[in-house]
Amino acid sequence: MQPIHLHGIDYTILLAYVAFVIGIGWTLARYMKTSSDFLTSARSIPTWVTGLAFISANLGALELVGMAASGAKYGISTAHFYWVGAIPAMIFLAVFMMPFYYGSKARSVPEYLKMRFDERVRALNAVAFAVMTIFTSGISMDALAKLLTNLLPWQFAYNLGAVHLGSYDVYLCICSGVVLIYVLKGGLTSAIYTEVLQFFMIVLGFAPVVYLGLKDVGGWGAMNHSLQAVAVNPSALNLKDAGISYAPNAWTSAWQPVLAGSEHNPMGVDWFAIVFGLGFVLSFGYWCTNFLVVQRAMAAKNMTAARNTPLVAAVPKMFFPFLVIVPGMIAIALMSNPDKNYRIPPPIVSQETYAKAVDAVKSASTANAAAAVQSVGDALGKKVAADKIVSLVAANATGKLTDDQIKQGLYNSIAENDYNSVILSLVKKYCPPGLLGLALTALLASFMSGMAGNVTAFNTVFTYDLYQAYFAPGKSDHHYFVTGKVITVVGIVLSIFAAYFASRYNNCMDIIQLVFGFVNAPLFATFLLGMFWKRTTGTGAFIGLFGGIGSSALFHALTLAQGNVPGVKGGYLRVLQVFPSEMAQNFWLAAFAFTVCLTLTLVISLATKSQKTDADLKGLVYSLTPKIVDNNAPWHQRPAVVGIVLLIVCVILNFIFW
Amino acid sequence: MGLDIRWPIGLMFSLIGVLLTGDGVLNHTRSTVQVAGTAVNINLIWGVVLLVFGIAMLFGAMGGKKNPPSA
Numbered sequence: 001m002q003p004i005h006l007h008g009i010d011y012t013i014l015l016a017y018v019a020f021v022i023g024i025g026w027t028l029a030r031y032m033k034t035s036s037d038f039l040t041s042a043r044s045i046p047t048w049v050t051g052l053a054f055i056s057a058n059l060g061a062l063e064l065v066g067m068a069a070s071g072a073k074y075g076i077s078t079a080h081f082y083w084v085g086a087i088p089a090m091i092f093l094a095v096f097m098m099p100f101y102y103g104s105k106a107r108s109v110p111e112y113l114k115m116r117f118d119e120r121v122r123a124l125n126a127v128a129f130a131v132m133t134i135f136t137s138g139i140s141m142d143a144l145a146k147l148l149t150n151l152l153p154w155q156f157a158y159n160l161g162a163v164h165l166g167s168y169d170v171y172l173c174i175c176s177g178v179v180l181i182y183v184l185k186g187g188l189t190s191a192i193y194t195e196v197l198q199f200f201m202i203v204l205g206f207a208p209v210v211y212l213g214l215k216d217v218g219g220w221g222a223m224n225h226s227l228q229a230v231a232v233n234p235s236a237l238n239l240k241d242a243g244i245s246y247a248p249n250a251w252t253s254a255w256q257p258v259l260a261g262s263e264h265n266p267m268g269v270d271w272f273a274i275v276f277g278l279g280f281v282l283s284f285g286y287w288c289t290n291f292l293v294v295q296r297a298m299a300a301k302n303m304t305a306a307r308n309t310p311l312v313a314a315v316p317k318m319f320f321p322f323l324v325i326v327p328g329m330i331a332i333a334l335m336s337n338p339d340k341n342y343r344i345p346p347p348i349v350s351q352e353t354y355a356k357a358v359d360a361v362k363s364a365s366t367a368n369a370a371a372a373v374q375s376v377g378d379a380l381g382k383k384v385a386a387d388k389i390v391s392l393v394a395a396n397a398t399g400k401l402t403d404d405q406i407k408q409g410l411y412n413s414i415a416e417n418d419y420n421s422v423i424l425s426l427v428k429k430y431c432p433p434g435l436l437g438l439a440l441t442a443l444l445a446s447f448m449s450g451m452a453g454n455v456t457a458f459n460t461v462f463t464y465d466l467y468q469a470y471f472a473p474g475k476s477d478h479h480y481f482v483t484g485k486v487i488t489v490v491g492i493v494l495s496i497f498a499a500y501f502a503s504r505y506n507n508c509m510d511i512i513q514l515v516f517g518f519v520n521a522p523l524f525a526t527f528l529l530g531m532f533w534k535r536t537t538g539t540g541a542f543i544g545l546f547g548g549i550g551s552s553a554l555f556h557a558l559t560l561a562q563g564n565v566p567g568v569k570g571g572y573l574r575v576l577q578v579f580p581s582e583m584a585q586n587f588w589l590a591a592f593a594f595t596v597c598l599t600l601t602l603v604i605s606l607a608t609k610s611q612k613t614d615a616d617l618k619g620l621v622y623s624l625t626p627k628i629v630d631n632n633a634p635w636h637q638r639p640a641v642v643g644i645v646l647l648i649v650c651v652i653l654n655f656i657f658w
Numbered sequence: 659m660g661l662d663i664r665w666p667i668g669l670m671f672s673l674i675g676v677l678l679t680g681d682g683v684l685n686h687t688r689s690t691v692q693v694a695g696t697a698v699n700i701n702l703i704w705g706v707v708l709l710v711f712g713i714a715m716l717f718g719a720m721g722g723k724k725n726p727p728s729a
Binding site for chain 2: 009012013016017020023024027028030031049193196197200204208212215216217218430431432433434435438
């Protein structure tokens with residue numbers, strides 16, 4: 001990645017943002033008097049703010065980068081992650097589950113589990129969640145520090161005794177320091193407020209990129225036309241291996257390629273995996289049980305505001321594909337048109353490697369094309385387009401190109417795409433100074449709020465569900481208030497360690513994320529039975545959850561995605577089933593784990609005696625909780641009505657992009 | 659919770675709006691991008707959009723004083 005040349009106006013925007021978030025923390029500090037103010041915002045935030053924070057907590061930079069990448073790799077089908085994989089679950093949370101979360105007065109999701117089941121289920125959920133938030137926060141900060149090291153012109157190198165501090169370390173510490181200041185000052189409210197600020201930064205920072213990109217490719221119709229040509233021969237742009245061909249609508253229709261079967265769409269998934277695996281298990285498991293997002297709704301000022309929070313969030317969420325997925329599609333359309341002189345950047349190649357490859361081009365002979373391609377490809381260490389290498393060698397032989405010209409030729413001949421660079425490459429292409437500062441600040445904002453969101457969820461769960469529950473029960477509120485602050489500092493420090501861990505041991509990080517996938521996959525079954533079947537027992541839930549986690553691991557050990565070798569990617573015990581893609585493997589894994597957890601919890605609950613009476617479960621289980629009557633409220637404040645309207649709009653969107 | 663978030667949002671986007679609009683007017687060439695053969699002074703256009711958004715937020719915050727949204 002080439003450093004981006006920033007101007008004064010870009011730095012001003014960047015610094016203004018940092019000043020504003022610190023200012024927000026400073027202003028809120030005077031209102032932080034109790035542990036509840038600090039850790040749960042004292043349930044005082046208006047709906048539109050919690051709604052936007054709810055969506056923003058999920059709209060991290062990794063999502064922004066990842067969705068544009070998927071838009072390029074899979075086209076509009078990526079919108080399933082929104083229209084199937086988010087909206088229905090968000091509506092379900094608002095209408096059916098929020099009354100229990102908010103009404104039970106639980107301060108966290110693990111605490112709800114303790115009220116509904118017992119300490120074992122709480123402890124399992126709290127520990128897994130606390131560890132997960134730290135690693136997620138670390139991954140976010142690692143990506144940010146790497147991005148800044150690559151983009152900003154200032155490079156640092158300090159030697160403090162035996163410790164050497166480079167640019168990565170300095171950027172990591174500065175960004176973590178900013179997050180620490182505003183979270184320590186303003187607690188959860190600070191995190192929520194900056195998430196709202198980040199929401200507008202992202203929408204207003206990236207909308208012009210989409211506008212200019214669409215205009216450049218000739219509008220929506222022309223973009224689709226280009227993508228239809230790409231779908232027939234995706235190997236021309238190195239999107240797939242040679243010989244693979246799809247129907248022309250593979251990148252432009254969301255459902256038809258999926259309904260045609262897993263081999264007919266670039267995602268390699270079938271409709272059942274999308275609807276059950278993604279749309280039901282993964283989606284409901286994330287949106288309805290993950291404390292990071294649910295915490296935003298729990299901070300709302302009253303029950304109606306809490307229930308409306310996911311509904312407010314669903315409105316922008318429904319239209320996000322146009323902001324985050326369409327850039328990937330624009331990139332493919334641009335790349336398919338040689339006049340646009342654009343390519344998705346190839347994977348990063350070091351300057352030393354380029355220098356070796358330049359030498360290989362210079363010493364290659366035009367007489368033996370195959371040997372020339374082989375030697376240059378070996379020097380680069382990447383898959384290369386043979387025709388481009390041959391013409392580069394020929395051009396150099398006839399005209400003696402400069403090293404820079406050869407390097408540019410090599411860059412263009414790498415036959416691999418680094419899809420995660422799509423969004424940044426479009427920002428560089430379309431944003432002049434000023435707008436560039438805005439877009440980069442939006443990216444920085446979402447990385448930092450990713451850390452803040454995770455740390456504020458971590459400090460609440462750690463303070464209330466681990467520290468207060470097991471280490472120091474019955475202390476004064478001031479004690480927990482101070483503890484919450486100390487844990488915030490600890491959370492940030494642990495996140496920095498996690499960032500280093502992520503930067504050093506990429507493979508370990510993959511394994512950790514995999515393990516969290518195992519832990520989360522069956523979770524929704526526990527909540528579903530717990531909330532809607534009063535007979536569910538603590539033992540049933542606990543063993544069911546363990547069984548679900550175990551079955552995820554077993555499923556992974558026995559299955560593999562096409563093209564992967566047995567190991568971290570699965571199939572290390574034996575390969576019983578090969579899926580067309582990793583995505584299909586993940587969706588089916590989730591569906592399997594959910595079914596195992598559901599069945600085990602059901603059977604064991606029937607075989608064990610509940611320790612809770614009906615009175616204990618009032619407010620925690622659907623059948624024992626008085627229904628909320630909101631017939632007198634205007635229609636737009638009734639979650640069920642708004643939910644149905646949103647669902648209809650979502651169905652219409654699915655049909656428009658059928 | 660004391661602070662109406664519309665104040666910082668309004669102030670920040672008004673500031674960025676002024677910066678971009680100013681840049682669009684003063685540095686016309688630098689602010690203009692060529693897309694599909696058309697010159698678009700995107701800093702000017704987007705600066706005005708951000709300014710309008712920022713001012714709308716500030717008006718909302720001023721109105722909200724009488725009727726606090728974070729009651």
